[in-house]
Amino acid sequence: MPQSHTVASFDEELQYLVRRIAEMGGVAERIVADSVAALVNGDTDMAQRVIAEDAELDRAEREIDERAVVVIAKRQPMASDLREIIGSIRIASDLERVGDLGKNIGKRVIAVQAMTQPKKLVRGLEHLSELALTQLKEVLDAYSSRSHEVADAIRERDEEIDAIYTSLFRELLTYMMEDPRNITACTHLLFCAKNIERIGDHATNIAETVYYMATGSQLPAERPKEDETHSVGATSL
């Protein structure tokens, strides 16, 4: 590794990680936005592009991991710099997973195409993904500015995503019951909605990591990252 042993160069190494995370964030946002667009428009070409693009995130995560470990071993950073580097590893892992979830939506486009999607459903999915994308964007901004207040707020807003997801879940069950020919497509849409809800959870994870990077302590574990659909149908069937 050709870095020279100056303090400036250590900062450069940290800045490199920050830049790579920001790039990963941009790719992850695009994958999520495009996969949902492909889904609601039945655009299989776009779905193929999304699926291919995900490999970029896998590569980036590995590279960030390797770099982070090299930087720790070589520089032996203390306290806040160490948190910065450990945080990069965690955020890269969340963004890689966001890409996986987007790719999985892309892969379901063909199966869902066979169904005429009711407008209400499409709007619900779009709304869900807009919220998840806003979360992702804001949490990446919080990462850039190291703002732990924003991170805190984002975590709480995740509940809105869960509520919309639960209502979509009920709606999809209704469509299946109304017409069994919808079952296969609706099942894929259920998993797409679940994927978007999970993307919101990963944004929350990133918010927690940003808080940890900024403050050195962890947010209390009060907010469970858990959808509430398990209670749907628990009492009546």
Place this chain on the structure above:
Amino acid sequence: MPQSHTVASFDEELQYLVRRIAEMGGVAERIVADSVAALVNGDTDMAQRVIAEDAELDRAEREIDERAVVVIAKRQPMASDLREIIGSIRIASDLERVGDLGKNIGKRVIAVQAMTQPKKLVRGLEHLSELALTQLKEVLDAYSSRSHEVADAIRERDEEIDAIYTSLFRELLTYMMEDPRNITACTHLLFCAKNIERIGDHATNIAETVYYMATGSQLPAERPKEDETHSVGATSL
């Protein structure tokens, strides 16, 4: 470098992390086994215990994270010791997520209870969870023995889990189509099966981390952690 004060005590700190990971592994295995048992037996009391038990994994992950960072900052470990500690953070994160997935199965027990589950389905779910648990157990053994060969084999065997999951997916769709009254319960069972499939993915992640800890390099990214159900219904509906 302040590593000189008692090498033994640094070893103790590493051993502490190893022990805590092993404990987490034991709890995660129990949560998965019990949640599936609660599901197939409709045992809501057991489901409640599983849900409560998951909090232990959340606490353990936070503690391991905090400890790991303190150890790195204080000891400034090089190469293999650093990999060991970074690996602990990653494995704790996977095990925490395994617990979440088990807890989510537990939460669906009540909703699924309303349905008389066909024997074939129950056997399929049990078989899937046995495979996932075997993966988990073997990967934790590989972690204890730092065997990268075992880790490598486990990663490849994950494909069997995916195949069984896909066949369960098809079967559940069939039950829904045969009788729309099964739709709600079958949907919850679909998510349970998906959760078990994801548990297999986390075992694979751990295998990759063990390989990294043992060798210092990463397994090539050839094996996608991806279920193949997206193609179900893609051509016929």
